[in-house]
Amino acid sequence: MSGDNRSAAGTAATNETARAVGAEEAVEAPKNPLRWKALALLCTGFFMVQLDAQIVLLALPSMQAEIGLTAAGAQWVMSSYLLTFGGLLLLGGRAADILGRRRMFMVGMVLFLVSSLIAGLAWDPTILILARVGQGISAAIISPTALSLVMVTFTDKKELGKALAIWAANGAAGAMAALLIGGPINDLLGWEWIFFINVPVALVVLALAKKLLPESKVTGQGKGFDPLGALTITLATVAFIYAVVETPVAGWLSGQTLGLLAVAAVLIALFIVIEKRVSTPMVPLSLFRSRNLVGGNVVMLLVGMVTFGAVLIISLYAQQVLGYTALAFGLSTVIYTVMSTIGSQIGARVVAKIGFRTLSVISMALMAVGTLLLTQVSVDGTYFADLFGGLLLFGLGLGLGFVGVTIAALADVPAENSGVASGINTAGFQMGGAIGVAVATSVAVTFTRGADQKHALNEGFQAGFWAMTVLAVVSLLVGLVLFKTPKPTAAVES
Template sequence: MVSLDMSVVNVALPDIRGDLGFGQDGLLWVVNAYALAFGGLLLLGGRLADLIGSRRVLTAGLVLFGAASLAGGLAQSPGALVAARAVQGVGAAALAPVAFALITLAFPAGPARSRALGLWGMAGAAGGAVGVLAGGLLTDATSWRSVMLVNVPIVAFALAVSVRTGLAARPVRTGDRLDVAGALLATVGTTLLVLGLVRTSDHPWGSATTLGTLGAAVLLLVTFVAVELRTASPLLRPGLLKGRPVLTANLICLLLASGQFAAFYFVSLYLQLVLGYGPTAAGAAFLPFCVGVVVGSVIAARTVTALGTRRLLATGAAVAALGMAGFAATATADGGFLYSILGPSLVTSVGVGLCFVPLGTAATTGVVPGETGMASGLLNSSRQVGGSLGLAFLVTVAAQVTGGGSGRTELASGYSSAFWVCTGLLALAAVTALVLLPAGERAVAAAEPEGATGVSR
């Protein structure tokens, strides 16, 4: 649901503009309001789960997300819809790290956790792809309002299930206080960073607006690190990144997200603006990606013990890079579905699916139960910032190549260039895994702290 809402409104934007009277600039905030709130609050959401309990944070996140979805579906003005999307992002920032943290707490390291992480990664990746299809189908069948209202029954179901499954109600870490200064610095700093990145389509990289926003973000985040080094109960303990698997997992996540998020964006544009697909057809074209992610995740869950996180992560990223090179080589003005979309989608998605299980394993290696929310918030922040950074950079690359042209040939050339850069990012992720991660599964298992896999009581 969280991943789906990153993309589900994209196809509905033209209908939203016509119904509520958005200007072109204002329409972008239907997407950006969610991304800003989500990216800016992930660290805080993960830390709150450690301090006040996963069930409380999960319940609050679900209620916020459901209420905001209902309000957005009933919105009668641009401001009301943008506000609803921002509150959705707040709810998502609570839900995403809690879901990951609950898996690492509830399942011991080994096959059970690998299967659970495979399902977690599969749901996230499939949600982004299905969002494009669902947005087209719901908008065509009813109206744009259904892309918001569809979350309400899902939230109701999730609330009921969370009660029946007996999730941990108490905090894993007691006696600590919330690092208010760190929370404010991380939230504002990360929000400004994402804001500066998502607005580069309107304000060039060298503009005073972009440089000022990114400069302020860097200053706040540097101050955040200084505060975390001094506080007794940090929002993000700097020592967490001293663990090589944790640091490497976040670097790889940053690179994977940079390539994957941008690929979704450019494939969607290529389908509609170059190949002439309608919204529903373009959404349906993403279904092979969902299938490939499922296949890759199943393979990863079954092979991670034998291959180890290092080899599996490197293999997955390399396969994804190969598929992305397929997009780059075949994204031409006279391309076709079978060789320009289907083949590259299946290869790329299998590679991405292979990465989820070892990525989750590495990101929590050596992390004690009281810091699983912290580690999860960090991993999700890496994914969000990586996606925003990659998309902002690659939009600039594509624009430079097209030179302002809007013909099919010019657009295809720009998209192909962006895909080649994505290929390089994914290849770099594979190299990073080989160079920085410990060799062999034993190195990862040895880093697992005693009691780190127990279920919280």
């Protein structure tokens, strides 16, 4: 054999080995020495965004009393955040990929700081709602950008698996902490402070961001905006979320709801046509060839529905039937928050051993059992008899689920699409939350019957918990069908 042939054979063997063990093992990329500190900073920003999604829930009565917020205005304090957050997530993620992930993260954090300050100082309902719009826009930038930064900061696959597990655990903790601290802050300091607490945190994050976070963005052929794609998918998402959040008032079969859902469907179809034809699509449709990505995002949508819907019904039952104050209700959710945190930590440790498919199925089963226990709430109930067991299992399942489902949705995503994939993942949870609140509210109202107010409310809340149980079971089945267990060499390890 000639020297050239031997060299070619050797090169081919080397390439085959690299393919067999994974490119990341054949050529080790340098590790960022600040990567774990960067993760802590990014998790802090994400925690605050998750906190703000629900923390206003317990402060709405105080806002209504102090600044003349009407019932419709209170709905918009919640809906304006959901609309802008969910509607702009894909655009925020793609902007991060193209304009620079660190740059966009800092832009989002500045907007978050300013809008939180204005919300706390709001002297008028309109100002408060506009400030919440600003918070939603900033959240749509921060969430996908921060997760994208996590994915590009950790070049080692094992460390990336651990980082994603920590990220998911942090998200679960943020969502649950809103219930724990929202009531005490509102009752002891005033509703303004649920916004003011964001200001010093944002200042610290901004001060450290340039030092700890690497700058990265798409270069070359994949670089470029897709304005028509961005416009159609943003309008479609906004139309869908608006239709859903208004269903408790307008009705599921009203002209408004059906019309907006039809508009959303047409815009999504148009978006798919556009993405097939443009050279630099906002969302490369090839991403959806991954069963894990599709399954992860469908399950994340269902997890959002169950989480937001169940939390709303729990809050209403505790305050309207059991007579809890906002402070008492917040403290009653300690077990929920603690078990969610424990679940996410357990998930981060075991996901490499049992796989995200098994972990996700276990988590959905726990959430289903938790909501099933809550269907037994009674008019003369007590915390330990009616809420404790359901909160314990539901919180544990949610913590495990965040880890498994997040890793499933992002495991197959290439780095150049990490921003938009992160946006899809977060959008799934937020859109699911909007649907879950609408479904829970509609079911509870439909089944609220009888002359005695407490008994009527209790029947409605029981029905709401049954609806969440059904959704949890559906999410379990979707995970079983769609999740593909990765081969050992491709599994996410911690």
